[in-house]
Amino acid sequence: MSAWWQHPAQPVDRGRLAQALAREAQLTKPAGSLGRLEQIAATLASLQRRAAPRLERIWISIFAADHGIATEGVSAFPQEVTGQMLANFARGGAAISVLARHLNAPLELVDLGLAHAVAPLPGVRHLGIAAGTESFLHGAAMTAAQCDAALSAGQEAVQxxxxxxxxxxxxxxxxxxxxxxxxxxxxxxxxxxxxxxxxLGTGLTALGLRHKTRVIERVVAHHRPHANDALETLRRVGGLEVAALAGAYIAAAQKGLPVLVDGYISTAAALCAVRMNADVHSWLFYSHRGAEPGHRLLLQALDAEPLLALDLRLGEASGAALAVPLLQAACRLHNEMATFAEAAVSGSFK
Structure with missing residues (x-):
């Protein structure tokens, strides 16, 4: 019996895609003049299976967890910051808190497991799967059960x-x-x-970057003989929050819910999700290309064209939230512009 993440995604409605592209060709503008917004609107129509795509109800889930590898000095900040920032999210003081308010979007906070436990926070789901992951310098980050629980936490958020x-x-x-x-x-x-x-991650110095590089090279050499597929690779060197994101992306595709992927960490989770279930690829949009060097290569591997390039490196879904108005504009233009026939305008400049 296959695991839930191997179940197929909802199919794309190719008929709706063709209809939406035909409508784009009849809108009062030169053909292709709205660039990628035209394809985005048509793709959303095919995913949502309706002639008038819309994105008025946005859901944001933030997954928080600690990483054992932080004890190897690969970050400029101590692990206590994860819990402190989670409290900041709950108080409404983080960047994503501000952006979610302006999008009128629910902001769900999920504590998967912190190295330094925090007192229960209002509005936070404290799951406590583990006290963060183990350091993957010498062993696996997660047990199979912990990885499964994190994947399921993402699935439950989508539900x-x-x-x-x-x-x-x-x-x-x-x-x-x-x-x-x-x-x-x-x-x-x-x-x-x-x-x-x-x-550089969260602001390492040049010396810190060299140390981080050496540590991760040792990690990769240690795990490469055993990283036979995406799920095992995720278990070995991923994080609880990365697994939750991967699980969420797979579950969203299975439920027929489009996804807007955030930055570097989220895109690494997206690659895991697509490698675990190829159907997921059609359901993912990519918000931005961040400043981390690896993000560009991940996007290339996913054949992804991000909407923005602002040199962001914050994470916490901030880049995705910034890109939402572009997707909304694509829908509104598609739905509300007049056709040449409706406007009694000659289509000769198409």
Whole structure:
């Protein structure tokens, strides 16, 4: 019997796609003049199986967890910051808190497991799968059971989004050390050298970056003989929040809910999700290309064209939230512009 993440995604409605592209060709503008917004609107129509795509109800889930690899000095900040930032999210003081308010989007906070436990926070789901992951320098980050629980936490977040009537799912992350996890995942899944993928993360110095590079090179050498597929690679060098994101992306595709992927860590999770279930690919939009070097290579591997390039490196779904108005504009233009026939305008300039 297959695991839930291997179950097929909802099919794309190719008929709706053709109809939407035909409508784009009749709108009062030169053909192709709205660039990628035209294809985005048509793709959303095919995913939502309706002539008038819409994205008015946005759902944001932030998954927080700690990484054992942080004890190897690969981050500029201590692990306590993960819990402190989770409290900041709950108080409404983080960047994603501000952006979610302006999008009128629910902001769900999920604590998967912190190295330094925090007192229960209002509005936070404290799951306590583990006290963060183990350091993957010498062993696996997660047990199979922990990885399964994290994947399921993402699936459950999507179920709540669907029950709330969401039309777009956004996942974000918070976890000191998680760019090291994303780098190790990328190196193993893409078969690329760490030096081409590693970045400053949360503000490392040049000396810190050299140390981080050496640590992750050792990690990759240790795990490469055993990283036989995406799920095992995720278990070995991923994080609880990375697994939750991957699970959420797979579940969203299975439920027929489009996804807007955030930055480097989220895109590493997206690659895991697509490698675990190829159907997921059609349901993912990519918000931005971040400043971390590995992000560009991940996007290339996914054949992804991000909407923005603002040199962001914050994470926590901030880039995805910033890109939502572009997707909404694509829908509104598609639905509300007049056709040449409706406007009694000659179509000769198409």
């Amino acid at each position: 709540r989004a669907v029950e709330d009537g969401a039309e777009l799912f956004i996942g974000g992350e918070m976890g000191i050390g998680n760019t090291s996890s994303a780098c190790a995942l990328s190196a193993l899944l893409l078969d690329q050298p760490v030096s081409e993928l590693v970045g």
